[in-house]
Amino acid sequence: MKARGATAAAALILIAAAVFIFLPVVLLVQFSFQDGLVPVPPFKGFSLRWYEKALENRRLTEALWNSALVALLSSLVATVLGFLAAYGLARRRTGWNGAAELVLMAPITVSYLIIGMGLLMTFTMAGIQKSLLAVGIGHVVINLPLAFAICYAQLGAHQVAYERAAEDLGAGPWQTLLLITVPTMAPSLGAAFALSATLSWDEFVIAFLLSRFDVTLPVVIWSMLRSGLSPELNAVGTLVFAVSVAALLAAELLIFRKRRND
């Protein structure tokens, strides 16, 4: 009797949680197909016209490519720099390691808004224009600590044996790095890249402060919000959702496959 009561309570908690967590996203997706002007009940029938409208919106599609470009390039830079930093610190113990770690991890403790403002002011003083490049630089700043931490955690003693073996067999430092360390670190590098790309793709405030003519997707969506509730926004949100979930599935499959092969 008591056990049944506990099970019922557990089920109730899960159902309430599901409703709370899924309510907005279900409304978002359902009313992106609304055959009407407002994305709220009643549902007036199924239509794809808001998707057509969104995909015909040049600003939106350009921003989509800008976002993808910034996400891919800034994540690449963050991953390479983060990995190199982790490699240097893990393979060479000096009295400065602690200080270097502190500096590299520091950006994680500061709000994106403040990082973006600081860059905006510095770039303005240095006469550097607002641009996608400036946004990318900011995104490397926020993702570098994460990429570094992910790689640092995985650069353990187990690769050192392989690296020593390669060196003893006559491999130079670059050969050891590229042929031994990088392949054994592939899962961490992949994770660092995927996480950075996700955060960059969705980042708003730095992109908003540092871009002007070419903007990223969250910034365009922000400017569309002024017109209030609109099924077009629902369609855009649903598209972003679909792309993210597809990327998530792809990453999951790749990493899952890797683990199985190991």
Place this chain on the structure above:
Amino acid sequence: MARRAAPPLIAWATAPALLWTVLFFILPLLAMAAVSLTRRERGQTVELWTLDNYRAFFMQGGGVFLQALWNSVEVTLTVTALSVLIAYPIAYVLAYRVPPRWQRMLLVLLVLPFWTSYVIRSYSWLLVLSEKGVISIALQGLGLADGPVGLGNTRGATVLGFVHFFAMLLTLTIYANLVQIRESYRRAAADLGASPAQVFVRITLPLSLPGVAVGAFLTFVLAIGDYVTPQILGGSKELLLPQAIMLQVGRTADFPLASAMSMVLMAVVTLAYLLFARHLRMGRL
């Protein structure tokens, strides 16, 4: 084995990342700290080394900026407390009442709605809360309201939007903590005659506090610096500190004042960090 001198590749590998962080993070923050101590009029710096901006922060307009800071602290603390209260039962049920093979799938489902854009996520709550939204329609349909009921542009809406996201985050940190607690502790307590409630209060709850603390800290730090959620859901009737900062940047381009406000925001986050670090150390004793 004799210690070999590190090859130049290893010696220099950390340099690019350090340089990047110094150039694009530390330097800008120092610049900001310096600018916060200047006064500018019509684009000209008219005074160096002044505390005017900080004075303005605490006094100007009958303390509107101080009020924004206070609003931010209130909202963030409310959000943190509510998120813990909502997340704990969910994490508990996931960890102890759901069969292990279902747990992973439920966790993926839990995180799934957050894979849409951050801006869109706040917007999607407007579908529920605004005058034309679902709640308003439902209340009118049930005859509980005569006209449209707008719940957007309120502090409650901001809190709801934040809690939606951070309850998910806290569920993850608390769940990760709960599944690490050894089953034998709980069973031993039960065998020695503790009631389920006693097992929870004396064993499970204390051992799960680190997960709560980590999640709560993340919630506090991320929520207090966020501009998107309060701007979309809370509107500008009542400003939070990040909104006040953005107003200085956007409308008046008053960088010295904005810098001073950012420094205050950073100080609050640092304070939270120090309190948190101390709490962790005490937890270990």
